[in-house]
Amino acid sequence: MDGEMQERNGKRPKTKRQKLLRVLGIAAFIAANALVLFFTARNDFAEDRPPLPISPFSGGNLRFLLCAAGCFLLAVAAESVKFLCMMKRLGERVSVRQAVEETLLGKYYDYITPSGAGGQPFQIWDLHAHGYSSGASSAMPLASFVTLQFGFVLIAICVFLLNSGAIDAVGIRIAAYVGLIFYSLVPVLIVLSAISPKATARIVGFFVRIGAKLRLIKDPARTEERAETALKRYSDSLKMIARSKPLLVLMFALSIVYQLAICSIPYFVLRMFGCDLGFVKSLCMCVFVYFSVTIVPTPGNAGAAEGSFYILFNQLDTSGLFWAMLIWRFFTFYLYLLLGVVIYGVRAVERAVKDRKTTGEGDEA
Numbered sequence: 001m002d003g004e005m006q007e008r009n010g011k012r013p014k015t016k017r018q019k020l021l022r023v024l025g026i027a028a029f030i031a032a033n034a035l036v037l038f039f040t041a042r043n044d045f046a047e048d049r050p051p052l053p054i055s056p057f058s059g060g061n062l063r064f065l066l067c068a069a070g071c072f073l074l075a076v077a078a079e080s081v082k083f084l085c086m087m088k089r090l091g092e093r094v095s096v097r098q099a100v101e102e103t104l105l106g107k108y109y110d111y112i113t114p115s116g117a118g119g120q121p122f123q124i125w126d127l128h129a130h131g132y133s134s135g136a137s138s139a140m141p142l143a144s145f146v147t148l149q150f151g152f153v154l155i156a157i158c159v160f161l162l163n164s165g166a167i168d169a170v171g172i173r174i175a176a177y178v179g180l181i182f183y184s185l186v187p188v189l190i191v192l193s194a195i196s197p198k199a200t201a202r203i204v205g206f207f208v209r210i211g212a213k214l215r216l217i218k219d220p221a222r223t224e225e226r227a228e229t230a231l232k233r234y235s236d237s238l239k240m241i242a243r244s245k246p247l248l249v250l251m252f253a254l255s256i257v258y259q260l261a262i263c264s265i266p267y268f269v270l271r272m273f274g275c276d277l278g279f280v281k282s283l284c285m286c287v288f289v290y291f292s293v294t295i296v297p298t299p300g301n302a303g304a305a306e307g308s309f310y311i312l313f314n315q316l317d318t319s320g321l322f323w324a325m326l327i328w329r330f331f332t333f334y335l336y337l338l339l340g341v342v343i344y345g346v347r348a349v350e351r352a353v354k355d356r357k358t359t360g361e362g363d364e365a
Contacts, residue, residue, distance in 0.1 A: 064272035065327070068265045072331045075261040078254040079103040082144050089247050090136045090240070098130060101343055106141065108340025111333060120145050135240070138233060143241040143251065149187040151255030152290075155263075156180050159287045166284035175292035183294045193231040201228055262332060263287055269328045273320040 083099035102123050109118035123141035128134060159166065160180065167173060193200040201224075208224045211217035242248045260283070267282035 061272045061274075064268045068268040068272070068327070068331055071261040071265045071268065072335060075258045076100065076103055078258040078261065079106075079144065079148075082147070082251050082254050083140055085247055085250060086140045086143065086241060087132075087136075089244055090133075090139065092132050092136045098127075102127065102141070104336060104339045105343060106144075107336040108343075111336055139236075139240045142233065146187055146190055147248075147251040148255045148258065149183065151252055152259045153180065153184050153187060155256060155259055156183075156287055156291055159284045163280070163284045166281055167288045172288055172292045176288045177291075179291035179294035183291065189231055193228075200231060204228055204231070263290065265331050266328055269324050269331075272327070273324050 080096070080099040080103045083102055084094060084096065087094045087099065105126065106119040106123045109122040112118065120141040124137050127137035127140065132140075156176075157180075160177070164173070189200055189203065192203070204227045205224055208217060208220050208227065211223070212220040217223050241251070263283050263286040264279070266286050267277065267279050270277050270282060
């Protein structure tokens with residue numbers, strides 16, 4: 001699959017070192033997940049933890065599981081509608097299936113690549129491969145990403161200012177504030193690149209020089225050039241969409257819906273297991289925890305996400321912590337991976353049927 005993408009993009013095949021690093025990355029990803037789940041299970045199944053007074057999968061509590069699933073579906077729908085609106089606005093083919101697949105596969109690639117860097121490049125390639133113009137293929141994923149970033153930053157600012165005491169752990173709060181700064185860099189720089197390209201270039205250069213001094217960047221000049229080029233692409237894409245102000249406002253609104261839906265899942269999972277934590281407090285705690293792990297470069301924030309959310313799910317004073325965390329992670333992470341694999345499976349079957357049909361017609365001729 002990756003080789004096919006590289007061939008179509010004109011990229012060289014990966015070297016042995018790159019393949020080794022990828023294998024090591026996958027191994028580290030699996031190990032981090034397994035370690036945190038083991039730690040959670042060990043604490044949850046300890047003898048001093050009282051049993052659940054009720055069955056989480058009983059008829060009364062099953063509705064909370066359905067609500068959690070509904071939040072996932074609402075999030076996917078919000079992102080898919082964004083793509084549909086952009087397709088229509090840019091005069092491209094409007095396809096519900098394509099919009100849903102780009103949403104799910106974008107998240108799939110975000111979650112299997114370090115720092116979530118693979119989603120937009122794949123979406124750009126996939127849209128172009130399915131007949132969308134080069135301009136639209138670039139504009140839609142990038143504009144969707146930028147509005148999603150802005151939406152979450154707006155939610156975080158409101159939570160941090162109005163409910164800073166939602167979480168008691170000082171370390172999580174500090175990490176969340178730092179995470180907000182780094183998370184805000186990309187959308188802020190994109191806006192600045194549109195307003196003042198020279199100022200943006202100076203800011204980018206400043207951070208690149210710091211990275212070079214810390215020996216995190218080997219080629220500062222090339223890195224600075226690539227960063228400025230990427231920011232210009234993001235800015236141009238956002239400008240293309242922003243020509244329709246109602247569309248831009250709608251995309252921001254849908255981005256906020258997406259983020260709120262994802263951050264609401266822990267509340268329903270906790271309620272499913274009998275925890276009476278209030279919705280607003282649960283939502284605010286969730287925002288704090290999400291921003292506290294944004295700077296972790298592992299795919300899907302693996303390890304750090306589970307470890308940080310342990311604080312939130314530890315509100316359960318009975319057993320069930322392990323299963324609660326597993327259900328939460330399923331709806332916010334594993335389900336995207338599963339659906340991504342399903343989409344690829346369906347595409348492979350469709351391609352095989354099409355090739356067989358084409359071969360059959362050729363034989364008849």
